[in-house]
Amino acid sequence: MSFPDPSNPYSFDDFLSWRDGVDYYADDAFLQEVVRTYAGAGADAVDARARDFSKKLSFRWRQLSEVAATPENRPFVMHYDGHGHRIDRIVRPLETLELERGVFDERIFSPSLEPWARLTMIYLLNQNGESCVTCPVACTEGMVALLERFADSDELRRVYAHITDGLDGHVGIGAQYLSEIQGGSDVPANLVEARRDGADWRIYGKKFFCSATHADYAVVTAKPTGSEQLGIFLVPSWLPGDKALERRNGFTIDRIKWKMGTSELTTAELTFDGALAYPVGPLDRGLANVVGIVLTLSRLNVGISAAASMARAAREARGYAKFRTAFGQPLERFPMVHAQLQSLDHFARRSTAGAFGLYARTLSSGLQGGLGTEGTLDERRERFLVRELIMLQKLAAAWDATDVVRSAMSIFGGHGVMEDFSVLPRLYRDAAVNELWEGPRNVLVSQIHRDMQRAAQWFPPAEFAKAVAGPDADGLSDLTHELETLVTHPSLQTLDAQTVEVCVRWDALCQRLVHVWQDRCLGECT
Ligand SMILES: Cc1cc2nc3c(=O)[nH]c(=O)nc-3n(C[C@H](O)[C@H](O)[C@H](O)COP(=O)(O)OP(=O)(O)OC[C@H]3O[C@@H](n4cnc5c(N)ncnc54)[C@H](O)[C@@H]3O)c2cc1C
Secondary structure, eight states, rough: OOOOOOOOOOOOHHHHHTTTTTTTTTTTTHHHHHHHHHGGGGGHHHHHHHHHHHHTTTTTHHHHHHHHHHHHGOEEEEEEOSOOOOOEEEEEEEEEEEEHEEEEEETOOOTSOOOOHHHHHHHHHHHTOOOOTTHHHHHHHHHHHHHHHHOOOOOHHHHHHHHTTTTTTTTEEEEOOBBBBTTTOOOOGGGOOOEEEEEEEEEEEEEEEOOOTTOOOEEEEEETTOSOOEEEEEEEETTTTTTTTTOOEEEEEEEEOEEEEEEEESSSEEEEEEEEEEOOOTTTTTTIIIOOOOOOOHHHHHHHHHHHHHHEEEHHHHHHHHHEETEEEEESOOOOHHHHHHHHHHHHHHHHHHHHHHHHHHHHHHSSSSSSOOOOOHHHHHHHHHHHHHHHHHHHHHHHHHHHHHHHEEEEEEGGGOOOOHHHHHHHHHHHHHTTTTSHHHHHHHHHHHHHHHTTSSHHHHHHHHHHTTTTTTTHHHHHHHHHHHHHHSSSSOSSSSHHHHHHHHHHHHHHHHHHHHHHHHHHOO
């Protein structure tokens, strides 16, 4: 008769050695297929760059992310130095600093980098969660896109050089500060003011949600004195020569927020008191440009981030279900678990394929502020489709990511909620933030409804549904019928019983449209 070993030698080490040996790109045949499908002639070069990048982020950078995410390593602000100077230093752990340098030294926004390599690298990066790099990467991308169009002064050209290929071996980092205390969704209601000071502009007022507070530069929205139009300004965090002295450019960091997710990244409340600022683009087109370029790119990034976190969650849940046994058999042998793993895989794959497919369309159509009237009807429709799909993907993929990561956590049982057992709780907390920033769901679904109404004359809902689903898609007539019915409802902003019912259906339809788009892209990849 054999007795159990009272010291219980149970160990997770086999699971850990599998998990920690995964190379996010080299071990993901599906992702490689997606890259081959969309990257076209440059696929080999993208593949090579992704393999090289993945070797860093799957191992050393993953470890740095994990250490930086521990509570004792939370970033904080040091307002004064020991000699009474106001410095507002963002103090971050060495792990974050090493990770940040590693990532930005890749020169992801160099004009010489192939866009598909950039996308694949950003996707892979997001598998490690926020880690104080993915928000700054997204913000820098928006800043680069703005400056590509509007860098019309020596100062702005210098900033562009700094955040793309770097200056003196250092690659600059961007942030974006739009939201104010009275409302983040209603950007046109911003109160921050830009005042003339001779030939210069200076910013006054408060911004209430300022992430990537350690950045070198921020895109700031403000109204020129006396104007109701919003302008875009670029505000350096330090003027030339002042960074080493830690003398900030006319603003203070009042407080760092205590938040649920993206905790390795500071989100701060700022007061601007005469910060020197450079106008970016026409000052009466700031709203269209900040939404059409900056927020649109950030929303694309949210879709990519959601897909990446689902991919990691699905992979690790499957690995755990192979390793872990209950009642004498591996978890993956239980039909309930089997079905959940299949669903996790499907969501991860469809959202990855959808994000790459949408990126392809974005590259060919380009971004622009507002609905625009330029070009042929086909070009106009294509731009509209991309604009709407970016909002749709943002809201739907971010929503799916919280469900998928939570479901992956449940495969781990009680270990699923342990912060030091797996990355899943951190991905879950980050996913909750993704739902909210860059436009919360309600705001986006309402905007999409308004857009569809405004475009209905030249892009009827039936044509839109066909463009999303493909001309031969199953269920197209039902999709079209629902879209046509709901778009004819005059407004989602009037509180009555019928509108409430339409809102519920419209919300569900938005989610469905994204899944239809994603499954179409998935079909192209497999
Ligand atoms: C962690 C974190 C970091 C952030 N970092 C930044 C940053 O770096 N820079 C920056 O500018 N902002 C940042 N934000 C702010 C973020 O973009 C805003 O929180 C967001 O835009 C919503 O604004 P609000 O919080 O004021 O919500 P509100 O605008 O008050 O909205 C509250 C609710 O009302 C709904 N709602 C609002 N308007 C409508 C409408 N017309 N129709 C239907 N429903 C509506 C919204 O969907 C939401 O559900 C950050 C937010 C978070 C959580």
